[in-house]
Amino acid sequence: MNTDDFANVPLASVAPGARLAAAVVGADGHVLMTAGSQLTEAILEGLAARGVVAVAIEAPRGEPELAAARDGARQRLVHLFRGCDLDEDGGAARMLFDAVLERRLEDLR
Amino acid sequence: MxxxxxxxxxxxxxxxxxxxxxxxxxxxxxxxxxxxxxxxxxxxxxxxxxxxxxxxxxxxxxxxxxxxxxxxxxxxxxxxxxxxxxxxxxxxxxxxWPTSAAAGFDARIFWRHSLSVASCAETLARHARLRPETHFLAGLLHDIGRLALVATHPDAFADALRHRALNDCALVESERAVLGFDHAEIGGELCRHWRIPGSIADAVERHHRPAPASVGATVGMADVVHVADAIAHAFDLAGDRDARVPVPEAAAWGRLALDATSLRTVLEKTERQFHGFANILG
Known part of the structure; x- marks a missing residue:
C-alpha cells in the first residue's frame, strides 16, 4: 500500500471502479481478492454478502478517476443526508454536510 | 408474535x-x-x-x-x-456479546458506528472542556439498547428493520412505531443495570432527545452524544449502506458552538482516533 492510499474504507462508500490497495481476507483467513483488483458493482455486492465491511483502496491517480471519485463522494453524502432538509434544519445539517464534503474532497486532490 | x-x-x-x-x-x-x-x-x-x-x-x-x-x-x-x-x-x-441472531443486523457495523460516536464524543468533549473519558464511554454505549434488543428479542428487532426498509426512515422511528419505545430507553436501563455512573446512563437514554433551548447554554452529555451521533453518521466510518444522518437538534448543536474551523478539527481527530481504536474490534 502507498502512503497516499486509503486504509479501512467502509465498503458502502467505495464507488465501482476503485482498485484494492491491499488484499481482502475473509473471516476464515482466505484471500478473497488480491491487491490491485478493480471493484465493480457486482464485486462490491459479493464482498458485502461475504461479510466484508471495509477495504483498503488505491488513491485515484488520473483526472478522470479523481473526478469520478469526487462525484461518488458527493453522491454518497447526498444519500446519507436524505432525511435532512439542507436548506432548513437550523443550518446544522448544512454545516455538517459541507464540512464532511470538504474533508472527502481534500483526500481527492 | x-x-x-x-x-x-x-x-x-x-x-x-x-x-x-x-x-x-x-x-x-x-x-x-x-x-x-x-x-x-x-x-x-x-x-x-x-x-x-x-x-x-x-x-x-x-x-x-x-x-x-x-x-x-x-x-x-x-x-x-x-x-x-x-x-x-x-x-x-x-x-x-454473543453473535447476533437477528437477520439484517451486522455486529461489526454496529461496533464501528459505536466506536466512531465514542471517538467523536471524546473529541467534542475536549472542544467543550468536558471530561473526555466519560463522554467516550457514553458514545460507545449510546446504542447498546439496540444490541440488547437484538440479543433478547431478535424477532421484534427484525420487525423494526422491515418497517425501516418499507418506509426509509430512521431505525429509531421504526422502533417507536413497532415497539412503542426505542433503543435509547432500553440502553439507559441496561447502563443502570450495569451500575454505570448515572450521568452516562442518562445521556444514553436521552441521546435522541437532548434538552430544549430553554434549559440554557450549558452543554450536557446528551448534547455531546446526540451531535456525535449525527457527525458519525455523516462521516460514514461505520460502513452502513442504509445509514441516514439524523437531523441535529438546533439547541444541542448551538450549545456546542461549533464553527467551520472547529468542526473540521473534530472530523480530523475523530477519524484518527477511530482508526487507532478500530483494531480492538478484531
Whole structure:
C-alpha cells in the first residue's frame, strides 16, 4: 500500500471502479481478492454478502478517476443526508454536510 | 408474535451475558481517578484475551509509542490509567456479546458506528472542556439498547428493520412505531443495570432527545452524544449502506458552538482516533 492510499474504507462508500490497495481476507483467513483488483458493482455486492465491511483502496491517480471519485463522494453524502432538509434544519445539517464534503474532497486532490 | 413491552425487555436484560469482572469494576470507577490502579492492572492482566486486545491498540500508530508495550502495567505507565481504562472497557464491552441472531443486523457495523460516536464524543468533549473519558464511554454505549434488543428479542428487532426498509426512515422511528419505545430507553436501563455512573446512563437514554433551548447554554452529555451521533453518521466510518444522518437538534448543536474551523478539527481527530481504536474490534 502507498502512503497516499486509503486504509479501512467502509465498503458502502467505495464507488465501482476503485482498485484494492491491499488484499481482502475473509473471516476464515482466505484471500478473497488480491491487491490491485478493480471493484465493480457486482464485486462490491459479493464482498458485502461475504461479510466484508471495509477495504483498503488505491488513491485515484488520473483526472478522470479523481473526478469520478469526487462525484461518488458527493453522491454518497447526498444519500446519507436524505432525511435532512439542507436548506432548513437550523443550518446544522448544512454545516455538517459541507464540512464532511470538504474533508472527502481534500483526500481527492 | 406478541410485541414485547419495555418492562419485559428490561426484565430480560438479566439474561444477557455478564461483562468480565474487571470490566465491571472499571465501569463503576469511570470518571473517578482515586482508584487502586495496581489491583485493577493485575485484574486486567489476568484476563489474557482482554489484555491482548488492549495491548494491540496500545501498540498501534495512533498512540505513537516508541518501542513496544508488552504488559498492562507498562501500558498504564506510558499511556496513563485513564487511557488504558477506556481501552479495556471498550475491548470488554465490544467482545462480550454473543453473535447476533437477528437477520439484517451486522455486529461489526454496529461496533464501528459505536466506536466512531465514542471517538467523536471524546473529541467534542475536549472542544467543550468536558471530561473526555466519560463522554467516550457514553458514545460507545449510546446504542447498546439496540444490541440488547437484538440479543433478547431478535424477532421484534427484525420487525423494526422491515418497517425501516418499507418506509426509509430512521431505525429509531421504526422502533417507536413497532415497539412503542426505542433503543435509547432500553440502553439507559441496561447502563443502570450495569451500575454505570448515572450521568452516562442518562445521556444514553436521552441521546435522541437532548434538552430544549430553554434549559440554557450549558452543554450536557446528551448534547455531546446526540451531535456525535449525527457527525458519525455523516462521516460514514461505520460502513452502513442504509445509514441516514439524523437531523441535529438546533439547541444541542448551538450549545456546542461549533464553527467551520472547529468542526473540521473534530472530523480530523475523530477519524484518527477511530482508526487507532478500530483494531480492538478484531
Amino acid at each position: 406478541t410485541t414485547p413491552g419495555l418492562a419485559q425487555i428490561v426484565g430480560g436484560l438479566r439474561t444477557l451475558p455478564s461483562l468480565p469482572t474487571v470490566v465491571m469494576e472499571l465501569l463503576h470507577t469511570m470518571g473517578d481517578e482515586d482508584v487502586d490502579i495496581d489491583r485493577l492492572a493485575r485484574g486486567i492482566g489476568n484476563d489474557q484475551a482482554l489484555a491482548a486486545r488492549t495491548l494491540r491498540v496500545a501498540n498501534s500508530p495512533f498512540y505513537g509509542i516508541q518501542g513496544k508495550v508488552d504488559t498492562i502495567a507498562e501500558a498504564i505507565t506510558v499511556l496513563g490509567f485513564v487511557n488504558v481504562r477506556s481501552l479495556v472497557t471498550t475491548a470488554g464491552i465490544a467482545t462480550a
